[in-house]
Amino acid sequence: MGIGGPVGSGKTALVAALCHRLRNMVPLAVVTNDIYTTEDADTLRHLGVLNADHIKAVRTGCCPHTAIRDDIAANLDAVEDLEQMIGADGVILVESGGDNLTATFSYGLIDRQIFVLDVAGGDKVARKGGPGVTRSDLLVVNKVDLAPLVGADVGRMLSDAHAVRGSLPVLATTVRSGEGVDEVLAWLMSERALSRS
Numbered sequence: 001m002g003i004g005g006p007v008g009s010g011k012t013a014l015v016a017a018l019c020h021r022l023r024n025m026v027p028l029a030v031v032t033n034d035i036y037t038t039e040d041a042d043t044l045r046h047l048g049v050l051n052a053d054h055i056k057a058v059r060t061g062c063c064p065h066t067a068i069r070d071d072i073a074a075n076l077d078a079v080e081d082l083e084q085m086i087g088a089d090g091v092i093l094v095e096s097g098g099d100n101l102t103a104t105f106s107y108g109l110i111d112r113q114i115f116v117l118d119v120a121g122g123d124k125v126a127r128k129g130g131p132g133v134t135r136s137d138l139l140v141v142n143k144v145d146l147a148p149l150v151g152a153d154v155g156r157m158l159s160d161a162h163a164v165r166g167s168l169p170v171l172a173t174t175v176r177s178g179e180g181v182d183e184v185l186a187w188l189m190s191e192r193a194l195s196r197s
């Protein structure tokens, strides 16, 4: 499962929240991508969301989208190592480095992808489009709690997202308080069931 989206939108927070819920349900592992550091893997290990060896960091050294779309070798290596550890039946969450609206995963690396936007970026972002907004398997609009502070209209943002995505799903979350995360989990589990059938 690829998880992409702009810098700071809440990708790592979503990965952590999903790990807490998934770790007793399925064999589980995580790959993080950062450009220069292993910051997100360190954060997840520090939070104790999984055994440390089930979290692998890829240091892309380049634009995050290159490592998830154009030259996926380092991520594929990490996924294959983790798959050997947890088995082909497990779930591996691959967090992209924070990027811009052009970022998207190669389906040679992942089976499904979630694109995480956040309300604090402004309610126009869904209208700005890009492949993550329009074609990701699930669009998550996060940080709904911040809408009053930044003057964002969440309802408008969701209806703009639905307008460009047709029947593809959109979920609103406040990952910080856990609101909406169970719906993301339910979507993930149903996609997993579909891909296994």
Ligand SMILES: Nc1nc2c(ncn2[C@@H]2O[C@H](COP(=O)(O)OP(=O)(O)OP(=O)(O)O)[C@@H](O)[C@H]2O)c(=O)[nH]1
Pocket: 005, 006, 007, 008, 009, 010, 011, 012, 013, 014, 040, 096, 097, 098, 099, 142, 143, 144, 145, 146, 173, 174, 175, 176, 177
């Ligand atoms: N208020 C609020 N803050 C949130 C929410 N979700 C995440 N955050 C905060 O937003 C900041 C960025 O969250 P991250 O999960 O690190 O975002 P990210 O997308 O992984 O960031 P990069 O990997 O650097 O692109 C952190 O301070 C989080 O605590 C939310 O729902 N509400």
Ligand SMILES: [Mg+2]
Pocket: 011, 012, 013, 040, 095
């Ligand atoms: Mg992150």
